[in-house]
Amino acid sequence: MEDRINIPVGDWIENAVDWILDNLEPALDGIAWFLGLLTHSFEGALLAIPAWLLVLALVALSWWRVSWRFGLFAIVALGLILGMNLWEPTIKTLSLVLAATAVALAIGIPLGIAMARSNWVEAALRPVLDLMQTMPPFVYLIPAAIFFGLGTVPGAIATVVFCMPPVVRLTNLGIRQVNREQIEAGLAFGCNRRQLLTKIQLPLAMPSIMAGINQTIMLALSMVVIASMIGAGGLGNTVLTGIQRLDVGLGFEGGLGVVILAILLDRITQSVGQRRRAAA
């Protein structure tokens, strides 16, 4: 058993990480600066609005976009968050989710389009997406912490990596599933490649893309809790503190805050995917 084969995958990864640290410092700093700016802008903006006004806005949105029942739920749920004194961590978490999602969409949707246009790109990206989705999310925390230290930014970066795959996959799928005759109709009336994408493929793929965006937001939310382990703050921090102190009550409160945020984000983003007109 002495001379069994040992493939040092772990060593390779460490070497790669070291190389990146030595050589790509400016790029890493740039990414950190940008994500930090984005997250703090969201956070600053949302915290600048008085809590009651934001609650009112969210309730109105729920009422209008989903249903009056959901509006009532929003009142109770947001009231609960305020009552548990979790408003600030909730806003922090929400900011992180919004920033990570924005970056994930800005990268993910073009990637999905590229995948739909080229079988080659699809074949190349598929294993990468598989890896991103199935790797235990805690694993992202290690390189994120090494590259960017502790705090909000590495949390946001780990979140971007973790939450991007669904929107890439569903953008690709949505475009590929557009009916052949509808593509032909576009071409037969003289579409060029850009027009085909903007006038035919993207609008027809929109329900699928919206489902992808919804999934991405949900994944981002689940990741920001984990990311609190490297100091991302927010509701995850509340949960983490609960765990560390074996304080069941505090842990549950933090968890409840996450659930409420998840339900609100899920229903509201889903409603955007539905067609913006009354049924016949």
Next chain:
Amino acid sequence: MEPIIRVRELYKVFGPNPQEGLRMIGDGLDKDTIFARTGNTVGVKDCNLDIVEGEIFVVMGLSGSGKSTLVRLLNRLIEPTAGTVEVRGRDVTRMSQRELIRLRSEDLAMVFQSFALMPHRSVLDNAGLGLEIAGIGRARRRERALEALDQVGLKAHARSYPDELSGGMQQRVGLARALATDPAIMLMDEAFSALDPLIRTEMQDRLLELQREQRRTVVFISHDLDEAIRIGDRIAIMQGGEVVQVGTPKEIIVSPANEYVRSFFHGVDITQVFQACDIMDSENIPLLAADITVGEARGRIARGAGNEAVVVDADGHFLSVVQAKRLGELTVDRPASEVAVEVEPVTEDTALAELPGRAARMPVSIPVVDAEGRFRGLVTLPRLVEALDRSRAAATGQGGL
């Protein structure tokens, strides 16, 4: 006349190695052998067509006969493997992408079997799609889309969405979308096949009506001979990727090129295709002036082919029919017109299907006149029965006319 679409030696081979497939066609191998040996599928083989401006040209065939491929080769939605397609003298197969896009948006519109409307656009915006792609401004686009919707009778539904309309209405939007760009040529791929029979007939009538208002060249793909006969000026029949026969509906029914062509007649009512002028006798029918005497009339009928004569006025307008046996009732010096039978003539384009009913109510042969009422010929009872018998035989697949 110079054809508006000229197709020469056009081939399409699908599969891993089209050129090899093409070579094997050249070596005289058939479709199945080529597929078995190379995995290449012959879509269209050596197609030559001249489509004349303003006609409705129907391409007919069973599924898999290559008709849908052929129509897509015309606007190059499918790249041809070999051969040329000329539209107004310009070779589509050699066009650059830019020229092709221009041709598609200006001259060639297309209507699809599944309608291919955009569910996220209103009816008006669907009808205006082609104009929008061509970069025409919003106001002008709406105006023209609305005009096109008016032409298909859907102006009132401009604000609806496709999923709120019935199938027939959706396809009228598809038709309006094509009309809105005011194309010289409309490619219609099984455009009415997804509609139920009543709506299909209604759509065919609407198409013919639109053609009466403004003649366009229509290339219409169909698998239904009834439809082809109803709307087609000429029909091309495809079998296994080849065009096996091109002709008017009548030519195809009178002399089908092979058993495959004949098989389409099964169950089709071809008495709608044939008209009074196709079965009438026009030779050797004595024409009598209104004041002719019985004696003279007898002489003329005796020299004629049948036992009837026709009384016409000085300009050849039909007046009445005289039968030889009735002339015997009168003395030779009386005017023949006294025993003439005044009957309602039929026009030349009266369908064969209508004639038996007329014959039953008529004591004489059926007189046929042109649009101005001038006498053209007679449909005798034996000729009528013979024609009906033959068309029945054709419809049950027992031989052509």
